Amino acid sequence: MRGAGRGHGTITIPLWIWVFAAAGGFFILLPLAAMVTRVNWPQFVPLVTSVPSLTALGLSLRTSAVSTVLCLVLGVPLAMVLARGQFPGQRLLRSLVLLPLVLPPVVGGIALLYTFGRRGLLGSSLSVLGIQITFSTTAVVLAQTFVALPFLVLSLEGSLRSAGTRYEAAAATLGAGPGTVLRRVTLPLVLPGLASGAVLAFARSLGEFGATLTFAGSLEGVTRTLPLEIYLQRETDPDTAVALSLVLVLIAVVIVGLTFRRTTSGLLKSGRTRDA
Amino acid sequence: MSPHSARIRPRRLSRAFLHRRPTHLAGLTCGLLLCTVLAGCGSPGVGTTGTGSAPATGASPRTGSASAGADLSGTLTVFAAASLKSTFTDLATKFESDHPSSRIRLSFAGSSDLVTQISEGAPADVFASADNANMSKLETASLLAAASANFASNVLTIAVPPGNPAGIGSFKDLGRSGVKVVVCAPQVPCGAAAAKVEQATGSTVKPVSEESSVTDVLGKVSSGEADAGLVYVTDARGAGSKVTAIDFPEAAKAVNTYPIATVAGSPHKELAAAFIALVTGPVGQKVLLAAGFGKP
Numbered sequence: 374m375r376g377a378g379r380g381h382g383t384i385t386i387p388l389w390i391w392v393f394a395a396a397g398g399f400f401i402l403l404p405l406a407a408m409v410t411r412v413n414w415p416q417f418v419p420l421v422t423s424v425p426s427l428t429a430l431g432l433s434l435r436t437s438a439v440s441t442v443l444c445l446v447l448g449v450p451l452a453m454v455l456a457r458g459q460f461p462g463q464r465l466l467r468s469l470v471l472l473p474l475v476l477p478p479v480v481g482g483i484a485l486l487y488t489f490g491r492r493g494l495l496g497s498s499l500s501v502l503g504i505q506i507t508f509s510t511t512a513v514v515l516a517q518t519f520v521a522l523p524f525l526v527l528s529l530e531g532s533l534r535s536a537g538t539r540y541e542a543a544a545a546t547l548g549a550g551p552g553t554v555l556r557r558v559t560l561p562l563v564l565p566g567l568a569s570g571a572v573l574a575f576a577r578s579l580g581e582f583g584a585t586l587t588f589a590g591s592l593e594g595v596t597r598t599l600p601l602e603i604y605l606q607r608e609t610d611p612d613t614a615v616a617l618s619l620v621l622v623l624i625a626v627v628i629v630g631l632t633f634r635r636t637t638s639g640l641l642k643s644g645r646t647r648d649a
Numbered sequence: 650m651s652p653h654s655a656r657i658r659p660r661r662l663s664r665a666f667l668h669r670r671p672t673h674l675a676g677l678t679c680g681l682l683l684c685t686v687l688a689g690c691g692s693p694g695v696g697t698t699g700t701g702s703a704p705a706t707g708a709s710p711r712t713g714s715a716s717a718g719a720d721l722s723g724t725l726t727v728f729a730a731a732s733l734k735s736t737f738t739d740l741a742t743k744f745e746s747d748h749p750s751s752r753i754r755l756s757f758a759g760s761s762d763l764v765t766q767i768s769e770g771a772p773a774d775v776f777a778s779a780d781n782a783n784m785s786k787l788e789t790a791s792l793l794a795a796a797s798a799n800f801a802s803n804v805l806t807i808a809v810p811p812g813n814p815a816g817i818g819s820f821k822d823l824g825r826s827g828v829k830v831v832v833c834a835p836q837v838p839c840g841a842a843a844a845k846v847e848q849a850t851g852s853t854v855k856p857v858s859e860e861s862s863v864t865d866v867l868g869k870v871s872s873g874e875a876d877a878g879l880v881y882v883t884d885a886r887g888a889g890s891k892v893t894a895i896d897f898p899e900a901a902k903a904v905n906t907y908p909i910a911t912v913a914g915s916p917h918k919e920l921a922a923a924f925i926a927l928v929t930g931p932v933g934q935k936v937l938l939a940a941g942f943g944k945p
Contacts, residue, residue: 492873507874508829508857586865590831590858597859605861608761608836 405622412619413612420616428594429602430620436510436598437578440517444574447518448525449567453559455526456533467530474523481519482587489515489588512589513596517578524577525570532566533559572632576625722750725920726772728763729755730779730907732803732863732883736940737777737928743936744927751920759862760838767792767912774915775924777907779803780838784908794918797910799945800929801937803881804900805842808870808892815876820846820897823854823877831866831875834859839866842903843879849902854879867892881905883941906945 413420420426454460455467473481489506490496496506506512536559544558545551560567582600589596591605599621607614729737734757741753756763756773760783767773768790776793777800778784784797809817815828823830832854833840840859847853857875860866863884870878871891878892885894909928911921927933934944 486872486874490872490874505829507869586861587868590869591834591860591865592856592858601861605834605836605859607765608759608834608861610836611765 408615408618408622411611411615413616416612417616417619420613421620423613425593425597425602425606426613426617426620429597429599429617432510432513432594432597433579433599436513436517437575439514440521440578441571441575443514443518444522444525444578445567445571448522448570448574449529451522452526452529452533452570453555456530457538470526471523473520474527478516478520478581478583479587482516482584485512485516485519485584485588507588508590508592508596510589510595513581513585513598516584516588517581520581520584521574521577524573525567528570528573529563529566532563532570536562568632572628576628579621579624721748721920721923723917723920724752724754725774725917725924726754726756727775727777727924728767728771728773728912729757729775729777730760730763731757732779732881733757733777733907735887736936736942739936740924740927740933743932744924747927748920748923753924773912774917774921775909776912777909777928779907780841780905781908782838782841784910787910787912792913794911794913794915794921797908798925798929799906799908800933801907801942802945803883803905803907803942805839805846805879805897805903806882806885806900807895807897808867808878808880808885808888809876809895810870810873811890811893813893813895814873817877817895819895820850820899821852823879824852829857829874829876830854831858831860831869831878832856833863833866833879834861837861838905839863839879839881842905845903846879846899850899886941904943907942 421430451470455463455470486493486507488494488496489499489512491500491505491507499506506515540558540562541554544554549557580600581598582604585591585596585598586601586604591597591601597605599617603614603617603621606617727737727741737755737757741755744753745751758766760778760780763773763776763778764783764786767776767787776784776787778797781797781799784793787793788797807817807820807823809815815822815825817823817828822828832843835841835844839862843854858869860869863880866875866878866880867884867888869875870880871888882894882896882900885892909925911918911925915921928937938944
């Protein structure tokens with residue numbers, strides 16, 4: 374309706390929107406650029422390839438990968454239930470599930486401590502069994518999953534809703550059982566949303582700091598992920614901190630950039646061809 | 650639906666403006682940056698210890714304080730190590746009641762954080778550090794108005810959860826297998842002190858976590874996650890009944906000294922000197938000793 378009367382498809386954006394958009398872009402990019410100006414380039418490679426740096430980077434990548442898998446295992450069913458199910462308290466459940474998004478991560482860490490800690494809700498039973506989660510890599514994964522899960526749920530639920538239920542209904546009419554509908558229709562349909570949700574979850578896990586520090590502690594090779602290493606190095610060695618920050622930014626840019634390109638073009642097609 | 654003409658107008662306008670966009674953007678960006686800078690000054694952590702003292706109740710000089718308090722006015726920004734939070738809050742209130750037309754704004758953080766902020770141009774008038782290493786960073790950068798003065802000292806203690814579940818009695822007990830000990834990382838002052846004690850005693854502690862701040866160590870102990878943590882005497886005392894402190898004689902091997910100084914370029918040098926005099930003087934010393942600090 375809007376474009377049709379004017380004779381061409383693109384909608385002209387008001388100038389003031391451009392101005393504010395540019396300001397928004399600057400607001401995000403300028404601090405990153407400022408950081409780049411402080412990088413000690415001659416020492417960059419030795420700084421980021423030192424043993425503590427590589428240990429922290431490896432730990433971050435490993436734990437974030439595990440957290441993303443955990444997010445998929447827990448988040449896909451959660452998103453399905455929220456998008457397709459009908460039950461009392463559904464809206465309340467959605468708001469609560471999204472809570473870690475708005476919660477300061479430190480608060481998340483405290484909550485996890487009171488759950489899985491030695492004197493926590495579940496932790497006291499676990500410690501009877503000789504399991505202590507705090508100060509372990511498991512604690513890092515739990516902290517990351519806690520903060521990253523809403524990203525996956527939100528992204529997937531949005532995809533499920535916009536995909537609608539027409540194809541699912543059609544498949545069901547043609548005799549497909551709920552499991553077949555899920556595997557052959559629903560999941561291929563929302564694959565882009567699922568992928569971008571997983572990437573967001575991975576990126577969020579990679580950047581997790583507050584909950585990890587509060588709940589897991591900080592020990593090289595066990596719980597000290599890259600953000601914690603940056604925080605610590607900043608105390609005595611700002612050059613290393615800045616260099617590692619840049620590494621984290623680059624990883625984030627590469628992951629998010631690659632996946633969003635794929636989700637907008639490639640994944641949709643691959644989802645369809647696999648289905649055909 | 651809006652009339653046709655109303656839809657064309659904005660587009661014409663936008664085209665006209667399009668050529669001037671760079672100027673607009675530059676102006677807006679500058680404005681935005683200014684906003685950010687200004688907002689940064691009022692960021693959390695900087696608080697005014699407002700006692701609500703009414704400005705100039707009569708012209709008569711206050712009885713009780715013999716100093717030339719009436720002349721000292723203005724707002725003094727004090728950056729102080731996190732471990733000084735309760736004592737400096739007290740002292741600032743005292744200072745404001747001695748000098749009613751003055752205000753003290755306090756910002757507490759880790760000493761190295763504060764050094765970074767001051768180096769980047771944060772408007773601090775006075776800096777109180779938890780160790781000499783951080784103070785000398787400012788000194789070598791010529792960011793001090795005058796030499797610093799030591800005003801307190803602090804030693805480590807073992808903090809354990811109430812009831813001392815792991816039965817810790819000495820520094821050596823921290824090395825026992827199965828005891829979950831949390832310390833500060835060697836990069837931060839409390840961790841450096843812990844390493845010094847370890848070296849001096851020849852015993853090694855295998856911590857389950859090396860935290861970035863004393864607060865994090867205390868948190869792990871008071872929540873019962875850790876069996877013991879190495880913190881400063883004042884931190885353990887400040888935590889009240891949430892932790893029990895077990896003093897150990899080897900702590901004397903690593904005494905941390907707290908220096909205070911006026912920052913170079915401070916427009917309130919007189920006010921700064923008066924505040925430093927309060928901290929290093931008998932009133933300040935009394936407050937500091939009561940909190941568990943030692944003589945400098």
